[in-house]
Amino acid sequence: MDTSVQFNGKKALVTGAGKGLGRDLVKVLAKCGAEVCALSKTQADLDSLKEEVPGVRTVCVDISDWKATRKAVQEAGHFDLLINNAAVSFVLPFLEVTEENLSMHLDVNLKAMFNISQVVAKSMIDKGTGGSIVNVSSVASHCALLDHSVYCSIKAAVDMLTKCMCLELGKYKVI
Template structure:
């Protein structure tokens, strides 16, 4: 659908491997950080392993990959755009999502700091914050009809997001149509946060 876009698939928790793969893939004008893990555990049962994995993927990987790409953009003197895929869970507490909500909230704030610091280099940084998206991870975590009905009933549009809903929002934020948008979070949640 988008010629010239090449996804990189690698273990982003491995900073050396990420540095090598991402560093060799440039030059960059655009970056989408779309890696996430959602290990759902009640607050009192959160394990160190789940916390560390979630921090590594949901926060640390975004920070590191963005550093690599932003440094290249600055060195080339080209403007750019970075979109970090966050979640509605960054702004609304959800049961059994202590670590996920927290790491996505951290990602939102990281994105705002990035926007502030990279703006003088003409690099825009925003987040998209979708509701549940019908990816493999979304289906696994929301396959229980009772659980999913409770969430869908709180979404005014009455459904979870499809991948295309998020992709279209990302494409907008990467495009010149959003040339004055930076440090923003675009909700793709069917109205969940207003209900």
């Protein structure tokens, strides 16, 4: 692994850090010198991550809960880098999607990203430091996939949210 990119002295928040890509991002950022805060809804995943990356800070919260998430992220402090990685995906034909399926996708894949980004961006702006926000999307935002109508449409919304954030936050050096 190339660790020539350094994040010494930078604080990073990674959502969806309990498993998969998010977990790997935490490990890489820590190796590159970042002070990493890992956010997940599963305490057991965070505990095992702490064993692998002893210096990592953790936040356990269900990001589908707007108020609890906002409070937890505010209490976690200031970050120079946010990686919005958390996501859910249910594979269902369009005609079988329920309100519950749609709401879960919206709450986790879009609303939580919006919520967490607002908190982190406000801190970046208030401190005058700027920073970076990375919203993890998918090729599914650009092409229709069978039985993925909800996932594809919400990932397309993530892409547009990212563009709007760049337009509005760029003047504060939040990119």
